[in-house]
Amino acid sequence: MKAVALTRYLPVADPEALIDVELHDPIPGPRDLLVRVKAISVNPIDTKVRAPKDKLETKPKVLGWDAAGVVEQVGEAVSRFRPGDEVYYAGSITRPGCNSELHLVDERIVGAKPTRLSFAEAAALPLTTITAWEALFERLGIDVQGEQAGQSLLLIGGAGGVGSIGIQLANLAGLTVIATASRPETRALVEKLGADHVVDHRQPLSTGLRQLGFVAVDYIANFVDTDSYWNPMAELIRPEGRIVSIVDNVHPVALNLLKSKSVTFAWESMFTKSMFETPNMSSQGKLLDEVALLVDSGTIQSTVTEVLEPINAANLREAHRRIESHKTIGKIVLAGW
Secondary structure, eight states, rough: OOOEEEEEEOOSSTTTTTTTEOOOOOOOOTTTEEEEEEEEEEOOOHHHHSSSEEEEEEEEEEEOEEEEEEEEOTTTTTOOOTTOOOEOOOOOTTTTOOSEEEEEGGGGEEEEETTTTTTTHHHHHHHHHHHIIIIIIISOOOOOTTTTOOOEEEEEOSSSSSHHHHHHHHHTTEEEEEEEEOOOHHHHHHHHHOOSSSOOOTTTTTHHHHTTTTTTTEEEESHHHHHHHHHHHHHHEEEEEEEEEEESSSSOOGGGGGGGTOEEEEETTHHHHHHHHHTTTTHHHHHHHHHHHHHTTTTSOOOOOEESSSSSSHHHHHHHHHHHHTTOOOOEEEEEE
């Protein structure tokens, strides 16, 4: 099968950073689906794993954790899918990635592809959707049915991959969404997706919130930078509020700033369930099924903003380059072999 892989960890400008290779077709285990990949999308995790380091792989390492395709074979213990089914999923960080014509994935973390979307449109959704869903509804404890309707959510990084689906999910719960964005095109996007207010992250967040009439917010979801926003988050969260972040801190953060307000802080990593095979691992497949229904009803829209064709090393290096620029909007997808 065709695949895009690496053997050395190099800057993205190096033609050897990602290379086209031919690999043996994988064989499914008991709970695996063998998926013929039709489209993939690129996330910051791809660039972080590929980042330069002194390490040499003895065999090609395939990256990629967002795919849509067609089930080709199923393992003997598979019960949810059969050959011919169209699926979408993010996969597991502990297994080979999906930047290949054929890919193995545990059925528990796979959803039925939204019928109204193309494979390219569907491939934009899984990783960011799972991340945003778990961040809002599991880590922050928000009820998707609207128990906290009207409460405020500050969403830092509204125009990114996770933010652009996070706004839509927060709308489902009836929250008042305040999203950060600065450029005209990013402000336009978050407003289109349903943000109630937009604040410019190039100025102090407290200033922007005060101008909107907010002294504090009930929830904060940080999808950009934990270090830079730690102190502003501690200042702006209400007493007994909740904060979630998906971005590693580089420097120590002052957790004690949250104590006087009894604030809850949580991390979200969508790979946790598949990495540790937690008892609730199948929740990811179920939530992808639920989101597919929301997409098919017109409630949720794909966050794809650009499709590169075909799937090859040159186009994947270009997608990585754009992700590393930190100026991307929505999701970049590659489609077709």
